[in-house]
Amino acid sequence: MPIKNTDAERVRNVSFFRNADDATFDTAMNGAFLQRFPANTTLLMEGDSVDFLYILLEGSVELGAGWKSKDTTLAILRPVSTFILAAVVLESDALMSAVTLERSEILMVPGDSLRRGMKENAVFGFAVSEELAGCYRGLVRSIKNHKLRDSTERLANYLLTQRARQGGKDEIVLPHEKRVLAALLGMTPENLSRAFSKLSDKGVSVDGARVAFSNVTVLERLARPSPLIDNHYAQDRNTLGKAYTERQQGVLDQS
Amino acid sequence: MPIKNTDAERVRNVSFFRNADDATFDTAMNGAFLQRFPANTTLLMEGDSVDFLYILLEGSVELGAGWKSKDTTLAILRPVSTFILAAVVLESDALMSAVTLERSEILMVPGDSLRRGMKENAVFGFAVSEELAGCYRGLVRSIKNHKLRDSTERLANYLLTQRARQGGKDEIVLPHEKRVLAALLGMTPENLSRAFSKLSDKGVSVDGARVAFSNVTVLERLARPSPLIDNHYAQDRNTLGKAYTERQQGVLDQS
DNA sequence: GCCGCAACTTGACATTTATCAAGTTCCCGT
DNA sequence: ACGGGAACTTGATAAATGTCAAGTTGCGGC
Numbered sequence: 001m002p003i004k005n006t007d008a009e010r011v012r013n014v015s016f017f018r019n020a021d022d023a024t025f026d027t028a029m030n031g032a033f034l035q036r037f038p039a040n041t042t043l044l045m046e047g048d049s050v051d052f053l054y055i056l057l058e059g060s061v062e063l064g065a066g067w068k069s070k071d072t073t074l075a076i077l078r079p080v081s082t083f084i085l086a087a088v089v090l091e092s093d094a095l096m097s098a099v100t101l102e103r104s105e106i107l108m109v110p111g112d113s114l115r116r117g118m119k120e121n122a123v124f125g126f127a128v129s130e131e132l133a134g135c136y137r138g139l140v141r142s143i144k145n146h147k148l149r150d151s152t153e154r155l156a157n158y159l160l161t162q163r164a165r166q167g168g169k170d171e172i173v174l175p176h177e178k179r180v181l182a183a184l185l186g187m188t189p190e191n192l193s194r195a196f197s198k199l200s201d202k203g204v205s206v207d208g209a210r211v212a213f214s215n216v217t218v219l220e221r222l223a224r225p226s227p228l229i230d231n232h233y234a235q236d237r238n239t240l241g242k243a244y245t246e247r248q249q250g251v252l253d254q255s
Numbered sequence: 256m257p258i259k260n261t262d263a264e265r266v267r268n269v270s271f272f273r274n275a276d277d278a279t280f281d282t283a284m285n286g287a288f289l290q291r292f293p294a295n296t297t298l299l300m301e302g303d304s305v306d307f308l309y310i311l312l313e314g315s316v317e318l319g320a321g322w323k324s325k326d327t328t329l330a331i332l333r334p335v336s337t338f339i340l341a342a343v344v345l346e347s348d349a350l351m352s353a354v355t356l357e358r359s360e361i362l363m364v365p366g367d368s369l370r371r372g373m374k375e376n377a378v379f380g381f382a383v384s385e386e387l388a389g390c391y392r393g394l395v396r397s398i399k400n401h402k403l404r405d406s407t408e409r410l411a412n413y414l415l416t417q418r419a420r421q422g423g424k425d426e427i428v429l430p431h432e433k434r435v436l437a438a439l440l441g442m443t444p445e446n447l448s449r450a451f452s453k454l455s456d457k458g459v460s461v462d463g464a465r466v467a468f469s470n471v472t473v474l475e476r477l478a479r480p481s482p483l484i485d486n487h488y489a490q491d492r493n494t495l496g497k498a499y500t501e502r503q504q505g506v507l508d509q510s
Numbered sequence: 511g512c513c514g515c516a517a518c519t520t521g522a523c524a525t526t527t528a529t530c531a532a533g534t535t536c537c538c539g540t
Numbered sequence: 541a542c543g544g545g546a547a548c549t550t551g552a553t554a555a556a557t558g559t560c561a562a563g564t565t566g567c568g569g570c
Contacts, residue, residue, distance in 0.1 A: 046483050065395075067403040068479055074398060086388035086395075089381075095395045095483055118381050125380035126344075126373050132387040133341035139394040140320075140341075140350045143329060146401065147441060148322040150526070178548065186402060188528060193549050208536085224323055228301050228350055405556070433518065443558060448519050463518095463566080 010057060011107060014080040016127035020117070024124045028117025032109040043098040043106070050087040050094050052108040056080065059104025062180070063096045073183035076101065076176065085132060088114060101180065144229045151187045155195045156223035157230055158185060159204065159211060164232040170216070174209040265312060266362060269335040271382035279379045283372025287364040298353040298361070305342040305349050307363040311335065314359025317435070318351045328438035331356065331431065340387060343369060356435065399484045406442045410450045411478035412485055413440060414459065414466060419487040425471070429464040
């Protein structure tokens with residue numbers, strides 16, 4: 001499927017293409033095409049060689065990994081996000097699998113083209129470095145979240161992050177099925193249920209996908225959200241402003 | 256302290272300076288200086304603003320993070336390794352603290368200089384991107400290691416990695432105190448002791464810092480090392496060859 | 511050599527998380 | 541509206557890990 005103007009525009013507006021000049025944009029996107037995938041499609045398995053950079057324009061994608069019959073979810077992506085950028089830069093194999101969670105639209109950019117664009121234009125290359133650095137820091141946050149917090153604390157912080165992102169009102173809607181959320185937070189669905197009931201003390205009430213907060217203060221006292229782990233404070237930290245925070249969300253945040 | 260020729264050479268030979276031309280090297284290293292630190296010196300605390308790229312030339316450094324009176328070790332670095340590169344690229348605050356474990360020699364490169372070098376020379380910028388991508392993949396491996404394996408499995412794989420790195424003989428010497436190793440593997444020292452005794456079934460015997468293997472096959476059956484998690488297979492994956500694997504080790508691997 | 515402290519080990523116990531087994535609810539298609 | 545299956549919840553139990561409290565070992569400094 002050829003790239004329509006509207007798609008090209010969406011790509012230009014986010015991600016590291018934002019400030020590229022036209023010539024570099026054309027180089028880096030040479031041979032790119034748009035593809036639609038149904039839900040639950042495996043785009044990539046661990047160990048596959050990676051020929052394309054993926055840019056999620058619509059839908060959502062789960063990044064995961066497995067070992068010895070265990071599986072874990074590393075991130076859930078929403079538009080607009082790039083993924084497997086690191087493998088593309090290194091011409092290496094994928095360390096994570098990628099599966100669509102819903103019907104998705106994905107722009108596939110040949111790795112060769114991207115690398116050529118990077119090597120020909122230093123400013124564009126720097127923008128890619130910024131993207132990579134943002135991805136790296138997202139992973140650091142994720143590791144800290146898992147090693148320093150127990151499951152209830154992770155859930156509490158997830159809820160506060162969602163609340164901030166959904167406008168700060170006292171009711172939010174969970175963006176995923178609870179079993180998906182459980183995998184993202186690194187626990188079993190049973191444990192997630194129990195974590196929710198532990199939070200009823202803290203004014204959290206659940207009705208299906210709707211979660212209401214009656215006392216955010218006491219929830220925050222348990223959750224102790226930190227700008228060094230959680231993402232919702234990350235804005236205005238540098239001159240990249242919103243563009244940067246959007247990207248970080250995309251790549252690793254637990255949306 | 257000014258940079259001696261020998262130091263400059265060591266930096267050039269590793270890391271992303273390897274293929275830079277002289278002009279770019281000078282730009283990127285402008286204002287850099289070498290500093291020695293005693294053991295247990297805090298180089299950087301979480302949340303500090305980052306003005307320099309650090310390059311460890313001698314000694315070792317622990318990267319860690321804390322929250323709510325808990326602390327965790329994210330990596331232990333050995334020469335030659337760069338650290339906090341991502342924060343430098345983004346002109347952002349540190350997400351990890353850095354503390355010397357022994358007397359260390361560290362080259363400090365002004366962030367401005369590095370960024371200028373990247374923006375002026377696309378090839379150098381690409382090399383930095385490769386470094387960042389390697390760091391990213393190191394973190395992915397680390398997360399997989401922690402989420403997919405229990406503590407005994409992590410220890411078993413750590414031992415096999417060390418064995419490979421120390422020449423494949425049937426006896427190795429642990430490069431760190433056991434309490435440091437425990438922190439690195441994400442467990443308490445007590446738990447590490449117990450994990451070692453569980454491995455005596457598998458032919459592992461411990462005497463101080465010396466660990467001997469009497470049956471590697473059965474240990475491997477438990478550990479199930481994987482090139483998608485562990486590092487010792489990573490060579491010859493791409494044209495970067497040894498340079499790349501060295502860097503990856505440096506940044507995240509559990510040496 | 512020996513003293514003393516820190517590292518390490520071991521045991522008993524608490525906490526956290528996973529697993530297994532029902533049940534209940536919800537959603538979707540007929 | 542109804543039926544069926546997946547999602548979710550709840551309880552009982554097991555496994556993994558952390559905590560606390562002894563001890564023991566080992567190593568560096570005097």
